[in-house]
Amino acid sequence: QVPLLRATITPFIKTPTNLFRYGVKLTPGMNLLQKEYWNAIKGAKGEAEQVRAIGQMGLGIMASSIAGGLWASGNITGAGPSNVQQKKDWLAAGNREYSITGLRADGSRWYFELNRMDPIGMPLTLVADALNLLHHANHSFSLSDMRTIAAIPFLSLTKLMSNKTYVQALGDAFNVIGDSSTDGIQSK
DSSP states (O other), X not given: OOHHHHHHHHHHHHHHHHHHHHHHHTXXXXXXXXXXXXXXXXXXXXXXXXXXXXXXXXXXXXXXXXXXXXXXXXXXOXXXXXXXXXXXXXXXXXXXXXXXXXXXXXXXXXXXXXXXSTTTHHHHHHHHHHHHHHHTSSSOOOGGGHHHHHHHHHHHHHHHHHTOHHHHHHHHHHHHHHHHHHHHHHHO
């Protein structure tokens, strides 16, 4: 209802939202939780949308499989260690979050950051984080741990979203708006 806010804030909300939604469509399993995608894959939105949804599922499965192979070979990183000190040490050693990595001919490591590769980067980074969480769980999973296993993609998604530049920028914008309105209220 406020044209100035619509013109200045909407682009910063709409674009990240669309990137996120499309990233979810490319993430196997998570895409089935999206009503729009579910209707498309069932054929409720027509044959063309069903074919598109099947293609998105195939692309997501392929990207996730590649991420699994890269993780197994140590060539993709997620968020890194959860422990604060271990994370500092990990970053100080030259590691980078959410990156594909490899060795140069001289033995040094190169990194290609996936953070700005949305929406196709989302399934890659979610798989890397999920596999890291499973790997560092410190026990083998039984049937009673299925809730924990089911929660891993959502924990990964939370970590991933907190690292996105556009989410941080949006939070900063709301903080500025909140701070300036609070200052005005306090001075009265």
